[in-house]
Amino acid sequence: MDTNNNSYQHVFDFPFDICLHIYWWQRQRSFSWSSPLTPAKMGGAVSAGEDNDELIDNLKEAHYIRSELVEQAFRAIDRADYYLEEFRDNAYKDLAWRHGNIHLSAPCIYSEVMEALDLQPGLSFLNLGSGTGYLSTMVGLILGPFGVNHGVELHADVIEYAYQRLEFFIKTSDSFDKFEFCEPSFVVGNCLEITPESRQYDRVYCGAGVQKEHEDYMKNLLKVGGILVLPLEEKLTKITRTGYNTWETKKIIAVSFAPLVLPKNKDNGKTKIVPLPAMFEVRTLQDLARISIRHTLKKTVGLQQGRGGGAARGGGTGAPKSGPRFKRRRMHRRRMDSVLLANKHMFLNRMLPGPMDSNNNCDAAEEERADEGGVGGGTAEEEEEEEEEREGGELRSEPTVNVLREKILGLPLPEPLKMYLLYYREK
Template structure:
């Protein structure tokens, strides 16, 4: 499954290498990995290691290795309008990527044990929405994060199209996890040192596939000595017909713009990428080598070497790219054409009506 891949000098470079190593396989997954810069979900003092294929941890904050997330996103096969539940949602990095695929008609829930991490995820989400640049947030499903133990979700829960669990599931709760998904739904979770893709084929039947050998920390079990506090997930509100119509119109405009301006289809980078540094070290990523199936990816690795931090890295990552001028121009031009066409049609209709009325008056005067 690909050979050893070196670390990226920036987010784009990392994505290129994951794609070359066949961890990223589909255009949709490639697009969202480029849209959501991994470095923006790590702390300022960790920017020098943001684009290595290692798990990152800082206190309670945690992000899995990029190759693991690539396998997760490919395995989930997310699509527009789906419902998604992220157990152990952490910084919100994965949930943000999911939200760009499922879109405004989807459902995007996350459950995180630590309150400080939930606040961090909400702050990063606010930053993303304020600095998205050429990302159209009207086509984004905002994640909703809840604090609590992922093993304590209320029994009268809704079922989801897609579920990801970011920690190893104990054997005693395997059925609990499986029953979070609808029939034909997909659950991706680590168990027994494997990243599993589980498809629910019937009310009481599942099909399991191993995606990757991994090493994850285990989910924290609820304290049996106390009454575990149940996690109540956000309520789901139906989208109004007006909102659905608005999204359909936006999509129509965007499709027309992209059809007439092919180059805009690839204009989806919202962060100004830092220039590659000549001193950047090409550290090999600890990706799984297909020739050594027993080598597992570790999700608990803690790499905090900041000796190669680039000057101004955080400032560059925190700066947002301006909205794509050509896309705005194309949108305005298309909107004007629709308005002008409607005005002409209305004007022509009014002229026909006036001529018809004048003809009737002339006939009446003759009569």
């Protein structure tokens, strides 16, 4: 007893402040590992997908993507197209990726950013640290041809890569024809060196961690009523400018971003000024005609398909819905389950003695019954599967036709003009 009492006394003699520090250290450790916000820091908040659509399905299921407009933009652009070829296998994981200067944030982060920006057609957008252009391109699908879409990137090689990916999207993706696009423009420079007298934007996003002392600098890039989304003090933060000197701030999720690179002074002590592209460039008559013709044809295609009862099925203006994909996946799993159950049934029958046929085979009759009843089916589940197949057959049987492209190619116009209307697309 004395020994135990001495040991307890030894514990309580331990300095109280050190015990308190140990206690809080343990609490902090347990919180950092168990908090639901932790996965969003570096991604990994949702399970990996087999393709871009399945990744978007997972982001929707986890409520990172909540609006139809954002969903359509995400489905229109294959994330893997922004990866180098040797790393494409990792494209549909909810993880950030970096190779040299090329960097992509985790899909769950981009989802939260797109939702927080509350994008609408015709707005002006500034992307600070625009990187590969993946986010800017998705934003451009929502802004439409009369919006403004600018990006500032520190590394010239990354801007070159971004323009390559942008050209690839415009020339090869059928999704391009489902939207009216605001093409992004990128400039090289440090986003903390933007011309002080430069114009303000409706929406601003910064893709690097912002130090507290630069918060006001970022706010001043916004118009009244504008929205700024940035990583501030380890939280993805949404700041709305409600008046000339008034702001509303909302913390979204915990994140971990590399901090902004501070400007380097020149020999004369002055920093380099980054000139942004012109806010509103005067469009040529040719460009305006192309926008108008494509818009009119899209409306015509939409009306025709609406009268035919299949507005989004033939590659029209709407983005594909996620419902049929879920249905196909469930059907595939059910079919696999039926096969596994049938095989299990056959295995158990082999373990039990049964009647012999004329060839001393006890398995043949059972296998035939399993093939007829277990896989080929007459059960309610399989009837439901057949009904789903009939309902979704049109979507699964043929690849989507780009109706707008077919419409343009069928116009009685010279070939070069058709190619111009198609943005000289290769596909």
